[in-house]
Amino acid sequence: MSSPLEFLRFIDENADRFIQRLGQAVAIPSISGDGTHRQDVFKMGSWLEDQLKSLGVETKQVDLGKHTMDDQELPLPPAILGRIGHDPKKTTILVYGHYDVQPASKSDGWDTEPFELVVDSETGRLIGRGSTDDKGPIMGWLNVLEAHKALGLSLPVNMRFCFEGMEESGSEGLDDLITSEAAKGKKGWFDGVDCVCIVVNLSQSDNYWLNTRTPCLTYGLRGIKYFKVTVSGPARDLHSGAFGRMVHEPMTDLVLLMSKLVAPDGTILIPGVDDMVPGPSSEETAIYDALDYSVQDVVDAVGAPITLSEDKTTLIMGRMRFPSLSLHGIEGGVRETQHEEQARFGESARRKPWIADYKHWNYEAAKKATEAVYKKSPDLTREGGSIPVTLTFAESLGVNVLLLPMGRGDDGAHSTNEKLDRSNFIEGSKLLGTYLYAVAAATE
């Protein structure tokens, strides 16, 4: 079950060098959402590929074509595929990560230069854009590979890698790549994959530890569906001075309509929606009861006593399993004295929910590895948002997918002063290696 002691010791002894490598990665401003940084995303992809190669991984850059962003046609950053180990007796694990980052500049309010990794020796924080999302987790895998190469240890599993450079900008081209690569079977790079491990700290779902104390494994995502409602009225924008109380105003109707969708206590007023999700089993309730989480944690996280329930289990189920309806993006009637032709809210898009079998050996292995490294059982969580690639892997490969967060709930991905704690990086690297051994043991 446990990894070799020499592996754990190697990680500890090389911690400073590993942090330096994270610094090299952070120094490349691979911002996928800013066309002027597109060459940096390519540079980061090549840097990552070189690292993998130097650690014995066979790699391939996959051209994903072009796309249009801000009226400019740009080449998409490549997917970096990799494989190491072809032992048919070993289990094969596919690992996903993304090497692009969110925009950042000091003028946004960063205390330090975002693309220079700062090691705060007092707090142990490694501060920089991409430290937790998602360069730190990717470096975790490099650390594991390097340790085994340096020690002359063979990996306990076969590994496959899939890294993309467009995650922060909609993962363009990735779904097609995964499904076509999966469809290739024995000829594809995902041949023989037995399970998937995603070590991403995706801000969209805030897929981190629930807090700063207890590691977690995530086995479900609520999914998202956007609806857009448009109320039309006059054929052009009108002046409320000239037409107010003469004609029907779209914004008045839209606001009334929206007020009928969700109650202030979170109840969804659209008939039948709340009924579509059956109540939890006692086994599921027991999972929520066991979480290292309190009502006060939520109050602390949001900075105000505005929780919808005083009961911890009810509260966490609001996030993890019940449907939630939020009102967003109301447009129209922008100018003070003008009411517009149309009033509208929301955007139309859909991401399906995903739930994994948390009793699968993939989860059992991650649980045992967590207990070995952190001396603590992980929280078993679901998240309120969506990580589309999770579902794509699960559906196209037909295998169990594990979300194994490396960071803490206060890392601030997508925010200023993004950080990864040194202990999360170093112990997290140990966790990844130990997880490989636990998978090997569980599937022997």
Added chain:
Amino acid sequence: MSSPLEFLRFIDENADRFIQRLGQAVAIPSISGDGTHRQDVFKMGSWLEDQLKSLGVETKQVDLGKHTMDDQELPLPPAILGRIGHDPKKTTILVYGHYDVQPASKSDGWDTEPFELVVDSETGRLIGRGSTDDKGPIMGWLNVLEAHKALGLSLPVNMRFCFEGMEESGSEGLDDLITSEAAKGKKGWFDGVDCVCIVVNLSQSDNYWLNTRTPCLTYGLRGIKYFKVTVSGPARDLHSGAFGRMVHEPMTDLVLLMSKLVAPDGTILIPGVDDMVPGPSSEETAIYDALDYSVQDVVDAVGAPITLSEDKTTLIMGRMRFPSLSLHGIEGGVRETQHEEQARFGESARRKPWIADYKHWNYEAAKKATEAVYKKSPDLTREGGSIPVTLTFAESLGVNVLLLPMGRGDDGAHSTNEKLDRSNFIEGSKLLGTYLYAVAAATE
């Protein structure tokens, strides 16, 4: 009652030259809301002052100080004051106008260059920024002055002028100028003013003819009051994936609150507000009944059958006398999956209502002048919006104020392809001159 025939003939005979002068004014892009054009606003002020001087008007440029716009400190364009005629036996009329304009560029969708006056000989339209708002009306007064100078006629009244260059940007500095100048009494430029005539086509109140057929006099403005409502919740922006259905969302509460303010049929739901405005007298109702206006006119103007009433008089009272509540500027929860710290709508500001005595000789004179020039009785209207300077003149000078629109309801001030019809410009110039004679006759 009527003006000298030679005056009317002079206007007709010099029409093309007057249109050329309007073209010179339009060619100066005196956009007050764009700091890069501030020198053009000054240039326009000096051009106007030179014109007045050449027509025998004594003038003064009043420095209104500085202001800050878009983080830049800029000198305010001067007010141009003028006076001509000091005959104590004559009535003194104060005229207001503004020489600044709204921004315009061909890329906004103009069919022609906005700062080159285009004369469409087929439709008779004079197309260009400022043609109707407010350079055309100002040129109307210059035409009257020029005719009298050229013909050697003395004006039937004493005239005072107050032109500003910041109307499109909040009239900064003007209220103080008017009140301080009024307070100077005999030593001020407004000494002896008996009435005010404002020939502005202010988009904010759409103070034009009600349609394209019948001239109007405007004797009331409904006024405006803005309220801003802010609903606060969490201490920072939250992710709806992570906190949806865990905490109270400001936008949910705000929408519910807003839905209680006004009904889709225009009824104001806040107790007592609709009751604050007493119903119309039969005399007032008769004014609305007499207006050259139909339900179909409203449908045509807004481009859709969305009127709140099928009864013409009820419909027009919604605009002209009843309170109206519009919902605007809803902010918060902008990003698809994010709900913000605060949700808020509206802006806080106030402009008081204004109603003039339409039986005053000032209005009687304008009515008779309109009948003489247009062979038609003018509509007697109130408007739904606000023209702040109207109230400032009325209160600081204590005299009757007349709004005498020159343009038609379809002129498109503040829009692309702003125009003034040639006939409105030329007949409008005759109307202004005839109005002066009518005032003189009425106050003899």
